[in-house]
Amino acid sequence: MQAMMSNNKPHLSLWRRWNWLVWLIIVAVVYVWAIGGLQFTGLQESAGSVSKSIVHGLVNPDWKYVYNGSGEDLVSLILQTLAIAFLGTIISSLISVPFAFWAARSEKEHYRLRSGSGKVVLTLIRTFPEIVLAIMFIKAVGPGSYAGVLAVSIHSIGMLGKLFSEAIENMDRGAEEAIVSAGGNSPQVFMMATLPTIMPEFISYTLYRFEIAVRSASILGMVGAGGIGTPMIFAIQTRNWPRVGIILLGIVVMVLLIDSLSEQLRKRLI
Template structure:
């Protein structure tokens, strides 16, 4: 029992505020802790200041940038509403293409990530070196940003949605495999032991002991990543990987800012609808509303 606990449990029944006022030394941090905090704060502050200086981030530059940003925003308003039938069809096709890229990329990535996650889970793969190599492979894949992968696949397969699908799929392999493996590692051992005790094989233990526990979590993770991939698909189109991003980039290059804002609004609406549907599905899968 500490001195503080003794005092609080005594007949005096002082509150924390009264204790701090009457005996501040009980609440004071040790000198070594205060020194460590001061050093950490100093290092972070110095690093922050160095970054501001290295990147030439000055109040004048920020003020000038805000002025130019205001000019751009003024050109965006009001949003353009005079699209003809051909432009509406073009934008609609771009939105559908972006959605299709996200769907295909997420599904392909999940299909490859699922078996790899079994190799990366420590409760299923007992070979430490092999598991270590698999997990580091996940890290290597995640080190490549989706935009970089898109540029690589554009060089290999040319412009179009195929490069976007492959970029998202490869990126999702590293992300989903890691998340799947962590979900598998957190399962209860009792169902697996029950299957083994009843004479089931290792494959049956995975099928009937592991999968029923992790499937709601895996599906929830996949749905969340799908939402993210819809937004990523928009960016990929800007570099030539298909989708609405290509149309958006074309309007930006032509300084047609009112049309840019109209397209952005449509993208926001699409993302919102997908987010709402995804939250509904997650709620049905895991039995609780997802926090957004």
């Protein structure tokens, strides 16, 4: 028996010594396969002049577009983008709560089928990208902010539901056990123990999702779902690079402010 174990040890030590080389070869093969599948057509003859025009427009933005009182200026459309992201996140955070309890694993054996079905549903919801949902809702309800809100909210349900369910699975059960031992019933356990324990994480995940929704809402307008993306795609199509420059600058400032504010709020919650 000892002889057999001693014979296996060299094989194990050999694998541990050279397993990195095996993984390196696998990664190299994948990279070669991926690069080989790309077709490089080269640069167009006008690439140089177009690039100069883009750079010149980006470094010389159209400051007059910041605010002109027309309702189609940068400030107004950024506020509309924030409204789409905020409303979509609020709707999804509320709807995600029952999905989260549906998908959360339980120690009881007969609840595993329920949890598995909930996770499958949330995965299916997350499968559809927001841009695809926006195009579908535009066909259903018409172009505009309403389609953007629906796209953001539906896609966010899949992500927030997953994060909420993980928070429920990993929560500290000490407070629940204390209330049960004191004679508390299920509603009392939920209101006095479960909800206060998971609420900070729920709010933190919602703020994080709002950051992502702001970026998504900035892009959804490019397919007609409202927000700052609509004038940006028009400016790109007409090669109005100074307009593109001021819009990109506004998006960068908006995202930085939202990220900074959200980070400060999450630090206070957790």
